[in-house]
Amino acid sequence: MSDHFDAIVVGAGPSGNACAYVMAKAGLNVLQIDRGEYPGSKNVQGAILYADALERIIPDFRDDAPLERHVIEQRFWMLSEKSHTGAQYRSDEFNEERPNRYTILRAQFDKWFSRQVRAAGAVLITETTVKDLIKDDAGRVIGVITDREGGPIYANAVVLAEGVNGIVGQRAKLRPEIKANHVALAVKETLFLPEETVRERFNLAGEEDGVVIEVLGSVSSGMVGTGFLYTNKESISIGVGCLLSDFAETKIAPYALLDKFKQHPSVAPLLKGAEMKEYVAHLIPEGGYDAIPRLTGDGWLIVGDAGQFVNAVHREGSNLAMTSGRLAAETLIQLRAEGKPVTEATLKLYRDKLADSFVMKDLKKYRKVPRLLEGNRQFFTTYPAVVNKAMQMFLRVDGVDKASKEAAMMRGVAKARGGWWGVVTDIFKMARAWR
Amino acid sequence: MAEAPKPPAASRAGMKKELPERFRDYKDVWVFIEVERGRVHPVSWELMGEGRKLADKLGCQLAAVVIGPKAETTKRAIKQTYHYGADVCYIVEHAALTDYRNEPYTQVLTNLVDTHKPEILLLGATPLGRDLAGSVATTLQTGLTADATELAIDDDMCLGATRPTFGGTLLCTIYSLNHRPQMATVRPRVMAMPTPDPSLSGRMVWDSFKMKEADIITKVLEFVSDNTSKDANLAYADIVVAGGMGLRNEGNLRLVRNLAQVLGGEWGCSRPVVQKGWATADRQIGQTGNTIRPRLYIAAGISGAIQHRVGVEGADLIVAINTDPNARIFDFAHLGVVADALTLLPALTEAFARRLGARALAS
Amino acid sequence: MDEPIIEALEPPKPEPKGLNIVVCIKQVPDSAQIRVHPVTNTIMRQGVPTIINPYDLFALEEALRLRDQYDGQVTVLSMGPPMAEDALRRALGLGADRAVLITDRRFAGSDTLATSFALATALGKIAEERPIDIVFTGKQTIDGDTAQVGPGIARRMGLNQLTYVSAIDSLDLGQKAIVVRRRSEGGVQVLRSRLPCLITMLEDTNTIRRGSIQDLLRAARAPVAIWSAEDAGVADPMKCGLRGSPTVVKRVFAPSPRAEKAEMVTIEGKAPAQIGDALIDLLFARDPKLEAVMTAPRP
Ligand SMILES: Cc1cc2nc3c(=O)[nH]c(=O)nc-3n(C[C@H](O)[C@H](O)[C@H](O)COP(=O)(O)OP(=O)(O)OC[C@H]3O[C@@H](n4cnc5c(N)ncnc54)[C@H](O)[C@@H]3O)c2cc1C
């Protein structure tokens, strides 16, 4: 067998796995390279898996994929230093036959996905870092160089599925270095708790029911960011992520931020007695639509986080990654079937497919959100604090009449934003960004 | 008594069949005395102390096994076995047994067992003990529990050997059913060192050795002794100061050595320190290094991973210095200081030097 | 992708020369990541990654070095669940020539005696094709942690047993002579022995190589021979697994946590020297005899 491949996929995260799987299934000769000891060994996610994107690739994935719990309840918390105000939605209808959202552990999930990829016929090599791309005289990408002896390896197409901070694309000048205000730095811990304890603490009847908590407010200590807490089978994933540029400016240590979150009176009881299993840090691309780099060129294309395909508002990433990976694969399969070369021009097919999918549509829709949030920190500071204060005032029975309380609450909200005008503007800005 | 058939324990009635006829007359507790180049490994005496307890519980004799050359050192070892409580000592002396080699030692010990039929056979979990025990147990087709940290006789008079598994995360108690002898190797420094009683003596039983040197394939060409000054006597030190990755670089290990020096103790380290090449493997403390049982153990910049913990838990007094208030070492230390070891170690060394020096002058 | 998949172990094409080496490797859970369920005291394996027993990598590297120097081939052998194929494939990527996995429900629950029986039987099968010169094992596993399987194999196969080997000084294929350094108490034995032998390799004695791209591509595509008990040549299944194991684990439990956490010495606002003094006071209060130990005359 020659060492020339139809495609080389750099990275074995969700995007790379989706792409390699679909291509291998269609009979393409695929080489996938990952630097981890095994696929997923260093990969980080919250992690919520959105079933739809995977179902389109492996319809019966539920049979044997390592899924933790399916989400039947979602809580939103606005945190202040000592309190939280929350909304929550729980529905037995989420207990459907094919649940829509699952918690997962990426190390296991990626490993499982990778096994499917290999079973489909792709060749995987691990513990190998792709150093650079090889181009021919015309500037066309024709292969990769790795950190191992005995390269280079050639292919008709190179798919960059290397994640948010992948160096290969940057080094080959295919995409710019990411900006510090286009990425969030997230830190996360996995904490062991016995299964019964998880179920008791989160009020879960079904063995596989799960709860998700999304958190805004004091959790980010004034930075643009959010926190989360997810239930797994025998563990809890908890994390917070804020803009890298904010961390740099505030000099707040990420682990200190997470520690503070863990000690919050609303959170600590949920974690009591849990033993830390893992502490990780990872970047999340949050620049949105305007941060998307050039996605294709002669002999190469970009999928997943490397293309900034993350919907920060809805915390979706892996589904965009898998979808972009699948679309890239379908493109390359079609080009091969039609006997066409892989060029910037022919890859318009991929760009069109993307534009036509929820990936680009959603990113476009929230295009303005990142910058809006950055310039309006009250969403993370003042509002949560004021709301919590108001709630307390409202609930405390202390002889003050309700009308006066309501008035004081309203004044508090208005004052926090320098008058009603500020509040109204904020509401408008938010509404416009979402439109 | 040992020869009476034992009633099956209800708890594992399903697993336990009657002890086969051929094993019914196996009795007595044996301890293999590890003599290398004239020196008895202290673990052998620790095992004699433990063996005494087992033999008393079983109401049988405690025997020592001494294998070696016909030499003064062997004689001395034999005599000592009585001081440490042996009722009887089985002895095989032959020039071919001067240095430890697997082949002849396995044959000697296997023969002794076949002839004299011990119920329990204990060895130290040293390189020699593990090498020998594995061969002997396989030859005898009997069960062997490695690296035990606790031995006990249960209600139906069987030996339960408890040992750490999964890197010390768990303990398990292991039995050898339906086979004799019940064998175990035991970690050095886990059992207490008994006090010898020079007034004691006992019976000697000699056995012969039939192999000729020419029949033994493996030859010892040379023994390269570890430089004795470097030979860390870590396992047996009363005071141990150790450093971990919190010390940041090789140079800072000096701070650990200095304190150990002032306290008249030994120094050691965690495994990553050895892996970094900052210290030699004989300095490593923990599951895959030395087990220590000092009166005082000071750990600086060590996180307290389970693999480290199992090596130091026997210490009487554990002091931990760590910058992280949540470090696991504080879960099992007696005294903890949340501080930078790089500043506290020199200060502590100073303070001790002052204190001890002054006292030494005054007295 | 059009090459036929070779199912069984085929003898290498040119007439075999050099050393025939087998390295026994075990796939183990990464013990650093294992937790114990606080209520049921069982292992929480969930999410615990598996690795090649770290000690076995030193054995593998030593075997590869011998092969590179004397020619021949290195087979990696493992007994374990089907998943252990991953470990073998990784070993192929590190440069091993071929891999055999013996896997069978009947092997489940093996203690060291039954494990060495199964491995020795499979080794016998491998040797039918061509006699084995050296069997390597690691010093010990990090889960079983007994260091008994190596000696067990040696004994069963009648191989010269060389444990705790830190270096192989010389090897003379013609004379079948080997000189090794063996770690023992207080020093190193230099031993001369003969092939065939079994070597258990000490840790940190070499650095495992990084295979080349070609090794990895070969490993990714190479077949791993999967043998059942029968395939491996096991005639008496009573000697395997739980039934063939004289030892029985009766109780598994977590080490009892120390009742109280450390007494914390507060240092706020104190100078290091003061903390030092305070600590010394506390120490001497806890163990009044310590001072005498510290001031005892040094040897
Ligand atoms: C804390 C956190 C929480 C998140 N929560 C969610 C969530 O709940 N739901 C959700 O859908 N998304 C979530 N995301 C986002 C999601 O994780 C990503 O969108 C997704 O992992 C992107 O997949 P990918 O395949 O593009 O990249 P990655 O998963 O980052 O994979 C990239 C792979 O490429 C390999 N690689 C990189 N460079 C090289 C190289 N040079 N050579 C060889 N290999 C290389 C890496 O080893 C890695 O395996 C979260 C992210 C974080 C950090």
Ligand SMILES: Cc1cc2nc3c(=O)[nH]c(=O)nc-3n(C[C@H](O)[C@H](O)[C@H](O)COP(=O)(O)OP(=O)(O)OC[C@H]3O[C@@H](n4cnc5c(N)ncnc54)[C@H](O)[C@@H]3O)c2cc1C
């Ligand atoms: C099979 C196996 C066997 C093992 N066997 C052993 C063994 O025998 N012995 C052993 O020790 N380990 C062993 N380990 C490794 C063990 O799991 C841990 O990785 C190791 O003990 C950690 O060493 P450490 O505490 O020095 O380093 P780290 O875990 O890196 O901890 C460093 C500590 O220093 C603290 N610190 C940092 N800076 C400072 C400062 N300035 N002052 C004070 N404190 C500071 C940190 O808070 C941290 O707690 C084994 C592992 C495996 C898998």
Ligand SMILES: Nc1ncnc2c1ncn2[C@@H]1O[C@H](COP(=O)(O)O)[C@@H](O)[C@H]1O
């Ligand atoms: N199941 C197994 N498969 C292959 N080799 C093994 C197996 N178990 C043990 N070994 C080998 O025997 C050595 C000692 O193992 P142990 O006696 O379990 O400490 C290991 O380092 C391996 O080389």
